[in-house]
Amino acid sequence: MKILSKIRKFVLLIVFFLLSFSIAFYFWASSAALNEADLETIHKTENPHETQQEQSDSTIQVLTYNIGYLSGLTNNLPIERSRDFVAENLRTVMKAFRDSELDIIALQEIDYEADRSYNLNQAEELARMCDYDFVANLVNWNKKYLPFPYFPLSSHFGKTVSGQSVLSRLPISSQEKIVLPTVESAPFFYQKFYLDRLIQICTLQRQKREIIVMNVHLEAFDSPTRQRQAEIVGEFYKKYAQNYPVILLGDFNSQAPDEAYRKSTQYEKTIDKILELPHIQSVVPVSEFGKKEWNTYPSDAPDQHIDYIFYNRNFWECTKYRIFSETAQASDHLPLWAELRLK
Numbered sequence: 001m002k003i004l005s006k007i008r009k010f011v012l013l014i015v016f017f018l019l020s021f022s023i024a025f026y027f028w029a030s031s032a033a034l035n036e037a038d039l040e041t042i043h044k045t046e047n048p049h050e051t052q053q054e055q056s057d058s059t060i061q062v063l064t065y066n067i068g069y070l071s072g073l074t075n076n077l078p079i080e081r082s083r084d085f086v087a088e089n090l091r092t093v094m095k096a097f098r099d100s101e102l103d104i105i106a107l108q109e110i111d112y113e114a115d116r117s118y119n120l121n122q123a124e125e126l127a128r129m130c131d132y133d134f135v136a137n138l139v140n141w142n143k144k145y146l147p148f149p150y151f152p153l154s155s156h157f158g159k160t161v162s163g164q165s166v167l168s169r170l171p172i173s174s175q176e177k178i179v180l181p182t183v184e185s186a187p188f189f190y191q192k193f194y195l196d197r198l199i200q201i202c203t204l205q206r207q208k209r210e211i212i213v214m215n216v217h218l219e220a221f222d223s224p225t226r227q228r229q230a231e232i233v234g235e236f237y238k239k240y241a242q243n244y245p246v247i248l249l250g251d252f253n254s255q256a257p258d259e260a261y262r263k264s265t266q267y268e269k270t271i272d273k274i275l276e277l278p279h280i281q282s283v284v285p286v287s288e289f290g291k292k293e294w295n296t297y298p299s300d301a302p303d304q305h306i307d308y309i310f311y312n313r314n315f316w317e318c319t320k321y322r323i324f325s326e327t328a329q330a331s332d333h334l335p336l337w338a339e340l341r342l343k
Contacts, residue, residue, distance in 0.1 A: 029145035030192045033159050039139040042172050043124070058342040060103040060170075060206075063324055064249040064307055066217070067093065068331035069111040069162060070122060073300055075332045078149035083118045089330035090125065096326035097130040102337075104204070105132070105167040106215040108251045109331075112137060115158030123165040132167040136175045136202050139163040140217070141195035148193070164200045164215050164250075173210075176201040178236060180229040183222040199233055201240075206342070212240045216250035223268045226254060230273045237277055237312075245315035245342060248280070249308060251333065256305035258290025274310060283309040283321040283338040294323065296334045309338045316340045 068075040070089040097105065105126075111117040112124075127135045139161060146157040166172065178199035182191055200215040216233055219226040233248070240246050254270035255261055274280065284294045284305070295302035302323075311318065317340070324335035 025145075026189070026192075029143065029147065031144050032142045033144045033161050034139060034142050039142065040175065040177055041135075041137045042175060043127070043135045043137075044133055044171070059319065059339055060342075061101055061337065061339050062104040062106070062247060062249065062309060063100075063102050063335050063337045064106045064108075064215075064251070064309055065324070065327070065335035066108040066251040066307060066331060066333040067110050067122070068333060069109055069114065069117050070330055071116070071332075072329050073298060073332050075109075076149065078151060078155040080154055081116070086117050086120075090120075090122065092330045093327050094126060094129045096324070097126065099326070100324075100337075103169045104213060104247070106200075106213065106249050107165045107167070108215070108217040109162060110165050112139065112161045112163065113159075114161045116160065119159075123167070127167050130167070132169060134168040134170070134172040136166045136168075136172045136200070137163060138165075138175065138177050138198055138200045140198045143193060146193060162195070164198060164217055166200065166202045166213055166215055168202075168204055168213075170211070171205040172202050173205055174203045178232070180218070180232055181225060183219065183225045185222070197229060199236055201236065209342070210244055212244045212246045214240075214246065214248040214250075216248070216252065218251065218253045218270070220253045223270075226252075226270050227268060227273065230254075230270045234273060234277050237274075237280070241277070241279065241312040241314075246312045247316075247340070248274070248310040249336075251307050253306055256284075256289035256294070256308075260290060271308070274308075279312045279314045280310050281313040281316075281318065283311070283318045283336070283340075296323065296336060298332045299327075299329045299334045302334060307333060307336050309336055311340060315343055317343060 070086050110122050112121045113119045123135055123137055141160050141162040143160045146160040149155050180197040197219050202213045204211040218229050237248055257271050261267055295305045296307040297304045318338055319341050320339040322337050324337040
């Protein structure tokens with residue numbers, strides 16, 4: 001009996017220790033890695049290029065890109081990525097940006113000194129190497145330790161500081177962060193570690209005009225939540241689109257609705273909710289939806305069109321558009337590029 005009592009006490013002690021450790025780990029790991037003041041930043045160089053601020057041409061080149069923290073096709077997979085692998089993907093993207101004349105780049109899933117990308121501030125590095133004078137960053141994933149992917153433990157993301165960025169050759173005067181609804185049915189511990197879905201609203205200066213850029217990254221795994229988020233995006237679009245040239249772009253995580261998709265069991269109204277907004281236009285015409293040449297995901301064999309650039313046609317017209325394939329498989333997405341002209 002004494003031996004059984006000792007075994008029982010030992011087991012209880014082990015259980016108590018494991019439970020205490022789990023609770024302590026949960027609260028520590030899910031706490032913020034950055035202070036509140038560091039979650040919304042706008043950076044600019046001391047001597048911005050005058051030629052970039054005083055362009056008389058009414059056209060701009062804009063690009064949206066889910067950069068997938070430069071993890072290539074391994075995004076979210078339980079795979080260890082070498083420093084050289086991430087650095088090579090960074091070089092690929094830098095060369096693609098430097099060889100182009102992009103005025104505005106909207107990025108999603110970009111890391112700011114996260115363990116999974118070897119603690120490099122990817123937004124600042126791209127801006128510096130590609131001569132972008134203005135960078136607006138919003139952090140939407142701010143955890144001291146992210147235990148994902150779950151196994152093996154060596155593949156955990158660890159410290160995760162990630163978000164959405166706008167790189168611009170035009171001055172960025174302000175930005176606003178709109179936090180979108182979360183998945184209500186998700187368990188509390190999932191929500192505690194999950195990223196925030198955001199609208200990043202930047203005000204850019206073009207000569208004496210203000211341009212509104214709305215950079216979004218909608219929910220990836222829950223259709224009802226994604227559709228609610230699209231409705232909120234629409235409300236903010238309408239707030240600005242009456243009086244300002246608006247560019248709405250990003251990763252909407254929803255397939256372009258062609259006729260076949262609308263008849264399928266997978267159909268959801270996310271993009272149709274956007275297309276119902278007043279005077280809105282997609283750079284890829286709706287008549288082209290469903291054609292494989294406009295698919296953006298996955299980057300090696302794209303079969304889904306989930307990244308978009310929209311604009312209000314009262315202020316803009318689209319003169320050119322294409323899939324920006326120069327980034328190859330630096331991310332699991334391909335960027336979408338467009339040239340827009342102010343009316």
